[in-house]
Amino acid sequence: MIFLNDPINFIAGWMRGLLTGWGLSDAMTTVIIYFIGITVLIVFAMVLDILLVWVERKVVARFQDRIGPNRIGPFGLIQPFADIIKLIIKEDITPAGADKLLYNLGPVLAIASVIILWAILPLSEKIFDVDLNVAVLYLVAAGALGTLSIIVGGWASNNKYALLGAFRMVANMISYEIPMVVVLLIPTILADSMSVQKITQAQSGMWFAILSPLALIIFLISAIAELGRSPFDLNEAESEIVAGFHIEYSGMKFGLFYAGELLHAFTFGGFMAVLFFGGYGGFFGLEKIGFFSWLNNPFVQAVVFLAKAMFGYWVIMWIKYSMPRIRIDHMLAFNWKFLTPLALVVLVNTAVLSKVLAGLPNWGYVLGMFFSNIVIGFITVEILRAYGRNQRKAEAKLSPQSAQNQEQAV
Amino acid sequence: MTADQIIFLLCAALILGSALMVVTTRKLIHAALWLVAALFGVAILYAVLQAGFLAVVQVVVYIGAIAILFIFAVMLTRREMLDKGAQTRSNWWLPALLGLLILTGLVFLIIGQPAFGRTAAEMPAGVDTLRNLGTALVSPDAFVLPFEVASVLLLAALVGAVYVASGNKE
Numbered sequence: 232m233i234f235l236n237d238p239i240n241f242i243a244g245w246m247r248g249l250l251t252g253w254g255l256s257d258a259m260t261t262v263i264i265y266f267i268g269i270t271v272l273i274v275f276a277m278v279l280d281i282l283l284v285w286v287e288r289k290v291v292a293r294f295q296d297r298i299g300p301n302r303i304g305p306f307g308l309i310q311p312f313a314d315i316i317k318l319i320i321k322e323d324i325t326p327a328g329a330d331k332l333l334y335n336l337g338p339v340l341a342i343a344s345v346i347i348l349w350a351i352l353p354l355s356e357k358i359f360d361v362d363l364n365v366a367v368l369y370l371v372a373a374g375a376l377g378t379l380s381i382i383v384g385g386w387a388s389n390n391k392y393a394l395l396g397a398f399r400m401v402a403n404m405i406s407y408e409i410p411m412v413v414v415l416l417i418p419t420i421l422a423d424s425m426s427v428q429k430i431t432q433a434q435s436g437m438w439f440a441i442l443s444p445l446a447l448i449i450f451l452i453s454a455i456a457e458l459g460r461s462p463f464d465l466n467e468a469e470s471e472i473v474a475g476f477h478i479e480y481s482g483m484k485f486g487l488f489y490a491g492e493l494l495h496a497f498t499f500g501g502f503m504a505v506l507f508f509g510g511y512g513g514f515f516g517l518e519k520i521g522f523f524s525w526l527n528n529p530f531v532q533a534v535v536f537l538a539k540a541m542f543g544y545w546v547i548m549w550i551k552y553s554m555p556r557i558r559i560d561h562m563l564a565f566n567w568k569f570l571t572p573l574a575l576v577v578l579v580n581t582a583v584l585s586k587v588l589a590g591l592p593n594w595g596y597v598l599g600m601f602f603s604n605i606v607i608g609f610i611t612v613e614i615l616r617a618y619g620r621n622q623r624k625a626e627a628k629l630s631p632q633s634a635q636n637q638e639q640a641v
Numbered sequence: 642m643t644a645d646q647i648i649f650l651l652c653a654a655l656i657l658g659s660a661l662m663v664v665t666t667r668k669l670i671h672a673a674l675w676l677v678a679a680l681f682g683v684a685i686l687y688a689v690l691q692a693g694f695l696a697v698v699q700v701v702v703y704i705g706a707i708a709i710l711f712i713f714a715v716m717l718t719r720r721e722m723l724d725k726g727a728q729t730r731s732n733w734w735l736p737a738l739l740g741l742l743i744l745t746g747l748v749f750l751i752i753g754q755p756a757f758g759r760t761a762a763e764m765p766a767g768v769d770t771l772r773n774l775g776t777a778l779v780s781p782d783a784f785v786l787p788f789e790v791a792s793v794l795l796l797a798a799l800v801g802a803v804y805v806a807s808g809n810k811e
Contacts, residue, residue: 333674365693379708
């Protein structure tokens with residue numbers, strides 16, 4: 232029963248007893264146990280990654296009205312393993328004039344920048360690596376390493392297209408980091424903490440997705456931009472720069488970039504779950520009723536969390552496979568003229584309302600927050616509509632066709 | 642030796658080694674990346690000293706923004722990548738002597754401190770350093786004035802950058 236209620240501490244306690252029984256010192260035991268814990272976490276993330284390859288290929292097939300992998304194993308489940316074998320036995324090419332060390336460092340950094348994010352991802356109340364009090368900022372810091380990996384890989388390849396991809400990625404990441412940071416402050420204000428555990432627990436009654444739907448949308452957009460996935464996949468735009476920053480990589484080095492991207496998308500699905508959908512909890516108080524107390528079991532919580540993360544991953548895939556690529560000037564204009572101001576307005580609104588509505592009963596607080604977001608969203612859409620109409624009018628005046636039409640009418 | 646001391650020594654070796662590589666390597670882009678390594682070492686030091694916020698901000702600001710801008714600028718100057726000139730001047734011993742003197746002075750100053758040689762006290766449970774830092778930055782009897790002055794300065798820099806970047810200078 233103890234194992235079922237607190238598996239990590241149970242195993243750690245058992246191993247501590249075993250190792251000290253062998254005569255190891257206390258400090259040494261701690262180091263060994265931490266090391267094993269980290270290894271297990273990384274292995275879990277990487278094995279999940281193999282599954283994600285299959286999920287991604289199956290889902291994209293459905294979006295494109297195909298069946299997807301279906302030859303090897305039931306539902307093509309063994310396909311990813313065939314992919315891995317193919318990637319491993321491919322020739323490993325280092326282009327002439329490449330910077331060898333940096334060329335090899337690129338893929339390593341790419342996967343590392345994702346895996347360090349798993350250090351703060353709480354799978355359940357009892358299954359987590361570390362509960363940082365600055366977890367939300369840690370998310371942004373890990374993104375910086377991701378940018379670095381792409382720059383290093385793109386530059387070291389000694390290829391114009393790769394370098395162009397790296398340049399585009401920097402423009403993309405530095406811009407979209409700003410609305411991301413601003414919008415990450417909203418769950419922080421609502422939960423009154425930056426720790427992911429406390430943010431999760433603050434949502435046991437009400438998801439932040441309902442308190443601030445606009446924040447969720449802005450976070451989703453900037454997360455997709457940070458992932459470099461379509462519609463923001465300018466760094467690897469096939470039709471313009473072939474494959475962008477990873478054009479020269481072959482075999483497992485390309486595999487690491489690819490696996491890193493998939494795991495990154497899933498991880499951001501996980502953070503969306505933690506920050507806006509209640510993470511492993513968020514059952515609207517259901518878990519306090521005796522009959523539903525099994526919802527507090529760490530394994531049930533982990534399954535709930537992974538399901539929510541998978542939902543976030545699916546939404547990211549859904550957007551990726553249904554949107555055309557955005558042009559680079561549009562991408563920058565969209566960020567600086569639309570997303571950043573909107574994120575700031577939502578942040579100020581949340582900060583003020585969370586103090587103003589604090590005295591109200593719970594339902595008043597929730598309704599006030601929700602409707603303030605709806606009003607901001609409505610005003611934004613109206614402003615966009617007026618702007619679009621003005622643009623169309625200006626274009627209609629310019630075109631010779633309309634001048635002719637007017638002459639005929641006269 | 643405690644675990645903290647081992648981590649500190651490894652970290653210090655990383656920082657000093659990478660800092661040395663920044664000034665001795667001949668490839669500009671390698672110098673920029675060694676700088677990233679040195680800054681990362683400083684972030685680890687902050688984390689060891691239980692200043693998690695400073696550690697994360699160090700990575701976000703110095704690696705995520707400043708170092709990446711460095712690398713970006715270096716990448717745009719591709720022709721100048723390899724510096725073939727001499728790496729030292731004839732009077733290199735003068736700054737070396739000055740540096741050594743300052744180091745000796747600082748070491749004596751630190752050894753003279755009463756706190757020297759003591760192990761750091763354990764952080765009491767339940768202290769939220771982040772909250773204390775935030776309150777200190779905006780409370781009137783702490784650091785609100787420097788904080789606001791820095792904000793105004795940054796705003797002025799922002800406005801200036803926008804003015805310089807916008808094309809309409811008649």
